[in-house]
Amino acid sequence: MSSTSGDHRLGSGRVRVRDIDVRFIGANGLPEQRSWLEVAAEMVPADCPPVRGFVVRRGRGLAPGWWWAATTGRLVAYGSAAMRDRLMLLDRDRQVVGLACRPLEFVWRDGGRVVAHAPQLAARLADGGHVLVDCHGAGGPPRRLACVQAVLEECVQEAGWEYRVEPAADPVVVANVRWLSGYRHPRCAGGVPPGRLRDVFGCGRSLVEGAAALGDVVRTLPVVYHGLWSGELAAALDRPLTEGTLVAAAGRRGR
Numbered sequence: 001m002s003s004t005s006g007d008h009r010l011g012s013g014r015v016r017v018r019d020i021d022v023r024f025i026g027a028n029g030l031p032e033q034r035s036w037l038e039v040a041a042e043m044v045p046a047d048c049p050p051v052r053g054f055v056v057r058r059g060r061g062l063a064p065g066w067w068w069a070a071t072t073g074r075l076v077a078y079g080s081a082a083m084r085d086r087l088m089l090l091d092r093d094r095q096v097v098g099l100a101c102r103p104l105e106f107v108w109r110d111g112g113r114v115v116a117h118a119p120q121l122a123a124r125l126a127d128g129g130h131v132l133v134d135c136h137g138a139g140g141p142p143r144r145l146a147c148v149q150a151v152l153e154e155c156v157q158e159a160g161w162e163y164r165v166e167p168a169a170d171p172v173v174v175a176n177v178r179w180l181s182g183y184r185h186p187r188c189a190g191g192v193p194p195g196r197l198r199d200v201f202g203c204g205r206s207l208v209e210g211a212a213a214l215g216d217v218v219r220t221l222p223v224v225y226h227g228l229w230s231g232e233l234a235a236a237l238d239r240p241l242t243e244g245t246l247v248a249a250a251g252r253r254g255r
Contacts (some may be wrong), residue, residue: 040159046098098124132230
């Protein structure tokens with residue numbers, strides 16, 4: 001927590017950090033609303049349940065759903081395609097050790113109106129940091145999000161956290177990671193002796209060549225895909241993933 005007295009004005013200058021509350025679900029399972037400065041130092045948002053759910057709207061191409069996070073072994077809710085894609089990418093990020101959907105909602109007064117916003121995702125990082133994330137599709141951020149972004153960015157910085165507004169992810173990267181996510185469960189890592197995966201791909205070779213070197217391709221391809229998901233192996237995922245894709249052990253140069 002910074003040394004601010006709580007008088008620091010945010011965003012438009014009409015909002016003080018000391019006047020911002022957060023709503024969340026407490027340990028007793030009941031909603032709470034407390035001062036942000038009181039709870040920020042002790043809260044772990046990635047461990048909190050959603051403060052509120054998503055509305056199902058007729059005619060939408062994607063209904064709200066659940067993502068099984070390999071990071072935690074738990075289900076995490078999402079409310080849009082953009083949110084699902086960002087959740088998937090966070091799940092693959094090796095720096096992320098915790099994930100949650102809408103764990104808290106910021107509430108403040110701006111002039112005569114009450115403003116409330118619940119960031120869509122929260123991630124806890126291996127270094128102990130916390131990141132709150134909003135994401136949007138190809139159409140850009142909604143106007144309402146642009147209005148609250150500056151306040152949230154400055155507010156969370158007071159607690160040493162980070163707030164991000166993420167654009168639509170590269171569709172090629174999303175398609176590749178979505179394929180790899182089908183092999184994210186730890187069971188897909190079995191069948192190959194420890195260290196063998198890095199040995200085979202140590203200097204870099206094509207995906208299918210390496211799978212064949214490991215054994216029966218039908219059995220070893222899931223292991224290779226799991227290695228690419230987990231970060232044990234690396235490949236250029238901004239290009240379509242094919243049997244000829246060059247794959248190398250993470251941290252080593254391909255030939």
